[in-house]
Amino acid sequence: MSKQRVKANVENGKAHRRGAGVGHVYETLRNEIIELKLAPGSPIDEVQLSERFSLSRTPIREALVRLASDGLIETLPNRATIVSHIDFLGLPQFFDALSLMYRVTTRLAAANHDPADLERIWSLQKEFATAVNARDVLTMIAANRNFHVEIAKAGRNRYYTELFTQLLDEGRRILRLYYSSFNDELPVQYVTEHEDMIAAISDRDVALADQLAGRHAEQIVRQIQAFVIADPKTNFSMAI
Amino acid sequence: MSKQRVKANVENGKAHRRGAGVGHVYETLRNEIIELKLAPGSPIDEVQLSERFSLSRTPIREALVRLASDGLIETLPNRATIVSHIDFLGLPQFFDALSLMYRVTTRLAAANHDPADLERIWSLQKEFATAVNARDVLTMIAANRNFHVEIAKAGRNRYYTELFTQLLDEGRRILRLYYSSFNDELPVQYVTEHEDMIAAISDRDVALADQLAGRHAEQIVRQIQAFVIADPKTNFSMAI
DNA sequence: TGTATTTTTTTTGTCGACATAAATTTTCGC
């Protein structure tokens, strides 16, 4: 009897093309980590994932290596791999870098954008406003991230865009914690702040764009800092 | 007859521990790419590498995925993987980000360093000066990179340190091109500029550190730009 | 009963093999 080969490679009955599985696993896990569906510190089991995605361990491992490169998971040699902890001790550094990137990217967007950029930015701003009105926290956070990434892209500097994206994604985990305790009132003032920033970009007013972005960053940082200080329980439960 | 297993896992007759091979392959290839021993655009053959390092393709692939995450290689789906091209078109953006990181990290070092940091920085500065005197280009470039990374570490902000390290490593390929045409006279003025920067850091003079780092960056950028413009042949041969 | 040592279990790291996609060569029709 000749050997036969059963080609599985499916999830939810949907067949994948060769090579597409890795990216899918990567994106899926990435989202689940960023949206805190996978808690920081929780273990990641390769066999379990390979069953879930109907793939062998090899492509799963490739996705995990990528996530580790992004700093989203930590690999303890020969033993467990876990979802990265949120680094509360490094929060001041994080805020410093985040603020600088807010300013630099918005500044560059004012200098380098074109009309098509503005359209995309407006579109994402509308998504953001809608989510705020609908009190939909997860969508709001994701839209906020996409809004600022789009501004960064309009600035046309891939180095800043990459660092900023990474910071915003790390920040989504923190924002998720923050807003989960304030589920009812979402930050309506951010909507108008965003609109002021768009206006400054559109006017190519570099100095104003810089200033507004700086204030916007300060605002966010201050709110999160107040939250972390006011709720040491969170600090205790999330950091090892 | 029972199956027997021959444990190879060696390179240059030196046995590796389980799990150590991947890191070794990663570091080795990383260095060869950064020092231009592997030319931009040159193909990377998994089978060839697995023979060279006496490993199977699986750990080789893991190292390649990491290099791809760093942007040092590009993976064309289902076909070749090649050493990343140097992005000459993106050089202005690169210089902008590099300059900002020079300033921010040196500034933070002036604010946050401790005596042990200064010792390490001085030690690397001495290595740099020695290499300049010895007209040893590769060592000079590597020491310069380590010098600035150490300053960044003294600044105590891992986000800046990571981006800066990445930029400096990308920059090593460009510097390598630049100095290979000026093999005889190495930049002695950088030695004194470095020493001025150390003095400003040591004095905790944040404003001066920022200023000196900015000028240092301008100096480097101006020299490389002049080189790229003056030698379009390089431009042609390296960019796709 | 408590502790040290051995055994078992679990999970990761690595391997060799096969399947598949793209490039290359060969064959075929005109």
Place this chain on the structure above:
DNA sequence: GCGAAAATTTATGTCGACAAAAAAAATACA
């Protein structure tokens, strides 16, 4: 002889299995 289709080659993507390392469980001994 020339272009298109078919066959071959080459290198990648994926798989199932084995081996080693660490943790957990079981046993031995006081």
